[in-house]
Amino acid sequence: MSQIYQYCPRCAAPLATRPHGGFERRACEREGCGFIFWDNPTPVVAAVVEHEGQLLLARNVAWPAGTYALITGFLERNEIPHEAAQREVEEELGLKPRGAHFIGHYSFERMNQLIIAYHVPAEGVVTLNEELAEWKHVPFGEADYWPAATGLALRDWLRSRGFEPKERPFRRAT
Secondary structure, rough: OOOOOOOOOOOOOOOEEEEEOOEEEEEEOOOOOOOEOOOOEEEEEEEEEEEOOOOEEEEEOOOOOOOEEOOEOOOOOOHHHHHHHHHHHHHHHOOOOOOOOEEOOOOOEHHHHEEEEEEEEEEEOOOOOEEEEEEEOOOOOHHOOOOOOHHHHHHHHHHHHHOOEEEEOOOOOO
């Protein structure tokens, strides 16, 4: 469980860990306050981008060279997930999405995120935004996956297309 809060943001009393709703929660100890830190996961969309008949992977500017992944982004308030996936493809890659097809949802526990994954066919010329350093095409039959949320989404999508990708070690971006 995340230890973000040590003190209540409402009344400044210390928080204690105790069972609530079947889970351990940080909750205010002061009588009558009632604050509970739910620590719910953050919704994130991920796009398996199909471009020019291949998989498109990108490297975030903060990641080491050779680390590529799916296009991801936070779901905005009142945004529909499949629209968010298309928005991220357009914003980060400058491509025109041609729809978004649900793959599945995956828990990314290390970041306390719920990944909502889509296959997004896209067309146009790749124009990276400031978040991305580089990109590459990977033929579907040569793609491998990493054993974490977005990697599992890629694996599931490739399998749905008749490919059996190999697992590669998960390399955390620094």
